[in-house]
Amino acid sequence: MILNVKRLxxxxxxxxxxxxxxxxxxxxxxxxxxxxxGSGKSSLLKILAGLSVPEKGKVYWGSDTIWKxxxxxxxQMSFLGHKEGxxxxxxxxxxIRDLLIMAELPTHEEKMKQILAAVQLQAHAHYPCxxxxxxxxxKVALCALLVKQKPLWLLDEPFTxxxxxxxxxxxxxxxxxxxxxxxxxxxxxxxxxxxDLNDMITIVLG
Amino acid sequence: xxxxxxRCFFSDLYVVFRSTREWLSPVLFFMIFVALFGIxxxxxxxxxxxxxxxIIWVAFLLTSLFTTESIFRADLEEGILEQLALSPYPLxxxxxxxxxxxxxxxxxxxxLLMPFVGIMMQLxxxxxxxxxxxxxxxxxxxxxxGVLGATLTITLPRSGIFLGILLLPLYVPILIxxxxxxxxxxxxxxxxxxIALLGAISLLCITLIPHAAAAALKTAMNE
Numbered sequence: 527m528i529l530n531v532k533r534l535x536x537x538x539x540x541x542x543x544x545x546x547x548x549x550x551x552x553x554x555x556x557x558x559x560x561x562x563x564g565s566g567k568s569s570l571l572k573i574l575a576g577l578s579v580p581e582k583g584k585v586y587w588g589s590d591t592i593w594k595x596x597x598x599x600x601x602q603m604s605f606l607g608h609k610e611g612x613x614x615x616x617x618x619x620x621x622i623r624d625l626l627i628m629a630e631l632p633t634h635e636e637k638m639k640q641i642l643a644a645v646q647l648q649a650h651a652h653y654p655c656x657x658x659x660x661x662x663x664x665k666v667a668l669c670a671l672l673v674k675q676k677p678l679w680l681l682d683e684p685f686t687x688x689x690x691x692x693x694x695x696x697x698x699x700x701x702x703x704x705x706x707x708x709x710x711x712x713x714x715x716x717x718x719x720x721x722d723l724n725d726m727i728t729i730v731l732g
Numbered sequence: 733x734x735x736x737x738x739r740c741f742f743s744d745l746y747v748v749f750r751s752t753r754e755w756l757s758p759v760l761f762f763m764i765f766v767a768l769f770g771i772x773x774x775x776x777x778x779x780x781x782x783x784x785x786x787i788i789w790v791a792f793l794l795t796s797l798f799t800t801e802s803i804f805r806a807d808l809e810e811g812i813l814e815q816l817a818l819s820p821y822p823l824x825x826x827x828x829x830x831x832x833x834x835x836x837x838x839x840x841x842x843x844l845l846m847p848f849v850g851i852m853m854q855l856x857x858x859x860x861x862x863x864x865x866x867x868x869x870x871x872x873x874x875x876x877x878g879v880l881g882a883t884l885t886i887t888l889p890r891s892g893i894f895l896g897i898l899l900l901p902l903y904v905p906i907l908i909x910x911x912x913x914x915x916x917x918x919x920x921x922x923x924x925x926x927i928a929l930l931g932a933i934s935l936l937c938i939t940l941i942p943h944a945a946a947a948a949l950k951t952a953m954n955e
Binding site for chain 2: 573575576577579597598601605608610611612613614615617620623624625627628629630654691
């Protein structure tokens with residue numbers, strides 16, 4: 527499956543954030559969306575996720591647009607926006623379990639714990655999320671993403687507020703995902719130096 | 733399908749019942765509101781028995797109006813709504829589960845409280861039973877209308893009063909039916925017609941509103 531974007535335009539606040547945007551992401555590739563604050567990175571990501579409708583243009587997943595095959599597309603995609611999608615009163619394990627069930631996936635408690643342990647969250651697995659710091663909550667959300675293992679990842683500033691070790695660990699997991707023919711789209715204003723340049727496409731907005 | 737419904741339902745219930753403030757304060761508000769009328773009118777006399785069913789109904793409507801605003805507030809801030817919208821399951825199905833959980837958390841405690849409130853307002857047992865029955869049948873409709881209002885106003889900051897303007901007129905038919913049921917009982921006839929109609933309104937709301945709410949939510953997400 528290839529994510530293909532044709533002549534995309536986004537209109538917000540009386541001006542075009544971007545126009546005539548064309549690109550495609552193939553399995554094993556990472557797309558980095560760069561640009562200043564307010565240049566439309568998050569808007570583009572939301573359009574790719576199918577959360578908002580672009581002014582013009584189409585987003586294709588395979589041969590059909592994502593809007594025509596919404597259920598199928600949602601089944602193969604994970605989205606992590608500015609907000610983590612974690613309920614404050616639930617524990618990380620419960621939160622991840624919710625997300626897995628909503629994504630039609632089986633829930634293996636052991637696997638969840640393993641992945642949480644890899645980012646030093648095993649001690650917090652059974653405490654409610656409001657006790658976690660912002661960075662820790664972000665890590666839980668990224669763990670959910672890793673457990674879900676969908677082919678396409680759409681991530682908005684995935685590494686904000688994370689510590690160095692976790693970033694390093696997650697980067698290794700990202701590389702692994704690309705090797706297994708996954709696709710990643712990242713919106714970020716920092717450069718990504720851990721990816722082989724041959725596997726990376728960069729677009730700069732604004 | 734059923735698994736995701738249950739998961740959505742229980743996870744919302746956990747969230748509510750883990751924070752005491754969230755489910756207890758509407759209950760206390762309801763008690764105090766009704767008690768204020770009791771104190772103002774004097775706790776004795778025929779007058780109180782005549783109007784207290786209505787007071788309880790209005791208190792019920794106001795309490796649910798105040799809780800309505802918060803249905804999706806936390807979910808929006810935490811990004812849960814985005815994840816719900818991106819689930820391969822239909823959004824209306826997930827919203828139905830959430831509404832059901834909200835109904836259990838907000839309306840059921842008030843109904844369980846009714847015997848005590850009824851005794852406080854010196855209502856006869858028959859009326860208390862009828863009140864519980866009519867509230868039980870009418871409250872799903874109240875909850876569902878509230879869900880629709882909450883999804884429509886979700887992008888507005890501090891939507892409280894506006895939500896009231898939007899929702900209170902919609903509560904009128906339910907209130908009229910509840911009131912006429914009680915009046916029927918005063919004249920010694922069983923208000924089967926009102927009970928059936930309340931149930932029918934609730935059923936209609938349960939079947940149609942999740943779809944409307946899902947559409948409203950998708951539009952709000954587009955902003």
